[in-house]
Amino acid sequence: MIRSRSGLASLLGRLLVLLAGAWALQVQAAPDAALGRSKAQLCFACHGEQGIAVQPAVPHLAAQPALSLFYQMVQFRNQQRKGGGMETLVAGLSDADMRDIAAWFASQRPPPGQGGAQAERVARGQVLSQQQFCSSCHGARLQGQKHVPRLAGQAQDYFLTQLRNIRSGARVDMDGTMGSAARGLSDEDIEALAAYAASLD
Ligand code: HEC
Ligand code: HEC
Structure with a gap:
């Protein structure tokens, strides 16, 4: 209960300080x-x-x-x-x-896609990507969204290592969804998916 005017004033004062604090936090949070x-x-x-x-x-x-x-x-x-x-x-x-x-x-320009020599592998990777619903999380062109990384144009060696590590559990994933997506993939699947992702720009 607020018993006096000065009590009310101090309550309002505290509220203002809180609001200013929240505002300052928001200003601070805007990435630059x-x-x-x-x-x-x-x-x-x-x-x-x-x-x-x-x-x-x-x-x-x-x-x-x-x-x-x-x-x-x-x-x-x-x-x-x-x-x-x-x-x-x-x-x-x-x-x-x-x-x-x-x-x-x-905010930088995406990496250029590298397809070329591995056309067959790329085609197999594209089919797999559809069958395995990779784009449902990583985006239609595997461009990434929100907390889900971009795969399009990613370096193939890096992609291979990460997907193998996620499959084996050596790399943790934040919510377990990527781990279950990777579990059923063979080594060949992973190579095809890496080639397909790398080919996209
Ligand atoms: C000596 C080389 C080196 C330097 C310097 C370096 N990185 Fe890395 N970074 C790597 C390597 C290698 C990986 C892959 C790690 C792995 O195998 O998991 C990586 C991975 C990352 C990833 C994960 C990307 C993804 O797709 O998951 C981010 C984000 C990152 N680095 C940010 C940074 C930032 C920010 C800095 C500067 C503070 C930095 N790195 C400095 C070598 C480096
Ligand atoms: C249910 C959502 C979901 C599906 C489906 C999914 N992913 Fe992911 N993927 C993620 C998330 C989230 C991460 C980040 C995991 C982390 O580091 O916590 C990730 C990370 C990755 C990485 C590591 C990328 C980097 O930059 O480090 C690769 C490679 C990858 N996914 C490939 C695939 C492929 C290939 C498929 C289809 C077979 C697939 N993902 C299906 C959500 C998903």
Whole structure:
């Protein structure tokens, strides 16, 4: 119960402070791609300034959904996911740093598709992708959405390793859905899917 005017005033005052706090949080939470670029200098050596990786074992980050990039960084920071020394590389980043960096890479041009020599494998991968409903989560052109990573144009070596690791459980997935999607795949299936994904731009 509020017994006096001054009681009411102090209650209103506290409410205002709370509202201002919530507003400040929202302002802080808006990711800034330009700031992200300056925070990501360390990352460019492997992932490229525009998010196009220079080695086949390193993933392209360009045009990946920002939320997906953010969650992967969080998983590395929490040591839930390990690989490529990423756990150490992101250890000192705050959530805000990660959102800014994610915004930078998400806003870059997607990697170009690489098809060419493996037409047969690519065709088999496309059929498999439909049969296995990969696009129901990863998007019609495997472009990724929300927390689900982009696969289109992804480096094949990287894709192969990740899908094998997800199938064996060596790489955890955040909600278990990807693990069950991978469980029934053969080695050949995985190779065909990697070739198909890499061919998309
Ligand atoms: C020494 C090379 C190197 C540097 C520097 C580096 N990375 Fe990585 N990054 C990798 C490798 C290798 C992987 C794949 C790890 C694995 O096998 O799981 C990776 C994976 C990732 C992924 C997961 C992508 C996906 O599709 O799941 C993200 C996100 C990422 N790095 C962000 C960053 C950020 C942000 C920085 C800078 C703070 C950074 N990386 C610096 C090599 C590097
Ligand atoms: C039910 C939703 C769902 C389906 C279906 C699905 N995925 Fe995924 N996939 C995900 C999610 C979510 C992740 C991120 C997992 C994580 O790191 O926690 C992911 C991650 C991946 C990765 C790792 C990408 C990276 O950048 O590290 C590959 C490769 C992949 N999926 C391939 C496939 C293929 C191929 C299929 C079809 C056989 C498929 N997925 C079906 C949801 C799905």
